[in-house]
Amino acid sequence: MFPERVVSGMRPTGALHLGHYHGALKNWVRLQNEYPCLFFVADWHALTTHYDSVEVIEPNTWEMLVDWLAAGIDPQQSVLFIQSRVPEHAELHLLLSMCTPLGWLERVPTYKDQQEKLTERDLSTYGFLGYPLLQAADILLYRAAWVPVGEDQVPHIEFTREVARRFNHLFGREAGFEDKAREAVKKLGSKRARLYSELRTRYQEQGDDEALQQGRALLEDSQNIGQGDRERLFGWLEGSRRIILSEPQALLTEASRMPGIDGQKMSKSYGNSIAMREDPASVTKKIRTMPTDPARVRRTDPGEPERCPVWQLHQVYSDDATREWVVKGCRSAGIGCLDCKQPVIDAVIAEQQQFHERAQPYLDDPGLLRNIVADGCDQARKFAIETMREVREVMGLSHG
Missing domain, CATH: 3.40.50.620 (HUPs)
Known part of the structure; x- marks a missing residue:
């Protein structure tokens, strides 16, 4: 419509x-x-x-x-x-x-x-x-x-x-709605008017949804009727009144799935957000200081990615190979938490680089x-x- x-x-x-x-x-x-x-x-x-x-x-x-x-x-x-x-x-x-x-x-x-x-x-x-x-x-x-x-x-x-x-x-509830609708049908031209009437009957008497869709398409393609007549005919097709607001x-x-740097939902009010156009040094510092799996007290302790807020960032930014490397390295204590964070830092900064470039002309x-x-x-x-x-x-x- x-x-x-x-x-x-x-x-x-x-x-x-x-x-x-x-x-x-x-x-x-x-x-x-x-x-x-x-x-x-x-x-x-x-x-x-x-x-x-x-x-x-x-x-x-x-x-x-x-x-x-x-x-x-x-x-x-x-x-x-x-x-x-x-x-x-x-x-x-x-x-x-x-x-x-x-x-x-x-x-x-x-x-x-x-x-x-x-x-x-x-x-x-x-x-x-x-x-x-x-x-x-x-x-x-x-x-x-x-x-x-x-x-x-x-x-x-x-x-x-x-x-x-x-x-x-x-x-x-337009005065004389049906009379105006009948006059509008004539403006479609004899062939389209006949088809419109057939489709209207099929929909209203048999509940044929396909006829309703065909009727709507017919009206959308009709160039020789004004917007007011088009709305009347949409309404008449459906058996309702004139449709003014769709x-x-x-x-x-x-x-x-974007978590904040504390693992909660990212929000300014929580003070845990990274701005779209943040300074790369600030992005690096925020992600490096993110909390990780509390079970990893020492570098040699194995961890569980599912308990780590950084893993949620990997879900957004890392490919399958990187995620596999994280899971294997974390659970075996083969990588440290800073090692785990680096691919996320690189991906966020790369994404933001595009934001900075697109924004610059408007800042200038x-x-x-x-x-x-x-x-x-x-x-x-x-x-x-x-x-x-x-x-x-x-x-x-x-x-x-």
Whole structure:
């Protein structure tokens, strides 16, 4: 129905670490070769929990964007933009808030979870309660087909789907919908109109899913109908109303296996992270001082890789031959812990070398980055304006 767009965003937390790269950015780089992608800095979302420390938002935004480009996000393939530069995000959030039940927001799993975890922050604000709806607006504004998320974020996508479904149910009840749909069928041309009607009958009377897919493909290929008629015919094909906001699907990403230097999940708040663009000497020092198997008190004591945080890094960075060398050498005390760490140090520094090289042009000339973002904001706004024109129309706000 709509282009198979991918939409994803991140709060501006400043310089990103290797957990961010292996957990999200690596996947974004792959997706940009498969789909039209929009990636945005969720600066309004930063205010939901950090409205009292706004001075960090702007520098963190630019720092994070440099890391995206360093990771290999290509502005020729992906649209990069800043959420607050596209005011339609706020408008759609406001309009959706008019018809979203309060109970839906209160039952989002992360709502109570974050209240329990972030006890040092005042989260008794509407902004914090409403952030899942702002997140839904971020996605629905671009009629995204796919949203790359980890398993813990799937409930947010399900919530977004419910919001879209309710909106379409409430506002897809267009006056004279069936008459308009019949008129739209005629615009397909006699041959396509006949085929559309046959496929619609097969799907609605026999539940033939293949007929539904063929009908959708037929409409996507039809060049002589406008977007409004196309949406009506999609809705009529399925036996529903006009589809204004499309329901996105979660695109599950593998959980990052990137441990911090203490073996816990890598996180700035744990103080155990390695930045994507860290100085090689600092990387070397951090990995060299990592804890290892506590059973290896002396160099001559045999160890067990499964008990060692460094082994988790080998799982990410080393090939089969190196891992075999580690297992054999550790269990026989044939290699020391510093020997074991060296291949990881070499691999991390080699990976970071690419990040440094890709980032340097933007560090030398910050204007390049600002131009990329300005272009991205313009492109994102075109999509957003198109969606909001239809949303305002069905909500009685076009006042043309």
